[in-house]
Amino acid sequence: MRPVYALSGGVSKFAKARPDKTFQAIVKEAYDAAIADLGLDFSTFTQQVDGSVASYFSDHFTRQLMAGIMAQDYLGLCPKPSHRVEGGGATGGLCFQEAWKAVASGHMDVCLAYGFETMSHVETWKGNEFIALASDVSWDYPVGGFYSGYYAMMVTRHMKEFGTTVEQMAHVSVKNHINAYHNPYAQKRNRYSIQDVRNSPMVAWPLTRLDICVMSDGAAAVILASEEGIKRLESAGADVPKPLVRVTGIGRGTDAMRMADRPHVDYDTFMREYATQQEHDSDETRAYYKKLWEHGTRYPGVHSFRAGRTAGNMAYKHAGIKDPLHELDFVELHDAYTSSEIQTYEDLGLCRYGEGGEFATSGKTFMPGVDYGLDLPEQPICPVNPSGGLIACGHPVGATGLMQAVFAIWQLQEGIEQHFGDPTLQIKEARRGAIHSHAGTGTYVTVSILERED
Secondary structure, rough: OOOOOOEEEEOOOOOOOOOOOOOHHHHHHHHHHHHHHOOOOOOHHHHHEEEEEEEEOOOOOOOOEEOHHHHHOOOOOOOOOOEEEEEEEEEHHHHHHHHHHHHHOOOOOOEEEEEEEEHHHHOOHHHHHHHHHOOOOOOHHHHHHHHHHHHHHHHHHHHHHOOHHHHHHHHHHHHHHHHHHHOOOOOOOOOEEEEHHOOOOEEEEEEEHHEEOOOOOEEEEEEEEEEHHHHEEEEHOOOOOOOEEEEOOOOOEEOOOHHHHHOOOHHHHHHOOOHHHHHHOOOOHHHHHHHHHHHHHOOOOOOHHHHHHHHHHHHHHHHHOOOOHHHOOOEEEOOOOOOHHHHHHHHHOOOOOHHHHHHHHHHOOOOOOOOEEEEEEEOOOOOEEOOOOHHHHHOOHHHHHHHHHHHHHHHHHOHHHHHOOOOOOOOOOOOEEEEEEOOOOOOOEEEEEEEEOO
């Protein structure tokens, strides 16, 4: 496989509604921003790009089948190759990896990955119904299955199993909202307290409105290229941003749609097939997990996302990462719920299973130098969702995983101040980051590792 570089990216403004533009025009907003970072005009780049991958979650929101080809046409990319990917909440992450494959395989030298969603075209209740169709319509959906209910069920199990508290979940909300306060692309730029989160309307106990991501209109685009593609772009006049950002690892995992179909594994199977390298190497952690199993814990259960652990381990192996907490400088992860961020800390090996709640309040995932109004006992080590994540920046589903990639590129290029007009969210000397995209109740998950090259 050839080295693949994420050269530039762009995002539209994320908002509850974008009545000012069609979905095609919102995609172009992100596309134009990505091209601008290369110093090329629209016409020149359109001639140089070899093809694209389009991502959007639902045909229902646009009431338009084959919306991807309409965006392709609007961008002036016909008759170049393209295809649409869809995988629930992981759609954008899958799109990023499909574009990576196109370049890594040699099929393309310059590939555009773009994603969008315009969720405001339907009422919120109808949007929730469409999203609920990403559960099993033969089993779960007919008995009232909807996603806030699923995640409430999962976190109540996490609370019973590991002692996780609503205050720990609220720390995630406070962190992500205050991060988004400094992000001009974010949908929700507000400062909240723990009490604000707990006092907001209850949706599905223990999840309040401020524990849950928002529906959004928006788009994101990323340009990936091989070394040959970079040379070609530079010959056409591109000023490719430096340092270069290389995609050094990708991973994917899947799980059964119905949580009732997810098997439990014994301790030996877990340690052999799911434990991270760091967990394998630690006598203390092996003993810790042995004690959990003896106490009655089962994996994956409904408190953990097996697909997330699978995707993370695969990406870490690809990128040569053994200790993600200390080898990653930041993570942009799929925080559709504060509870799922806590669960994903564990799946990605940032802490051990059962310790996600304590980890959320430790301070390790917060940004240095930002006043959160919280008493945090430890210093930041690996900021999580410095963009504000889905909860505060927004969740236009087909764009979300690509939005994470754009913000990761800007972090690694030290371009946050340039793009945000505010240096607060720039992580100093960031060299390596992870993006994590998650669908359904953990049915598709992607993890990609991006790393700067000096």
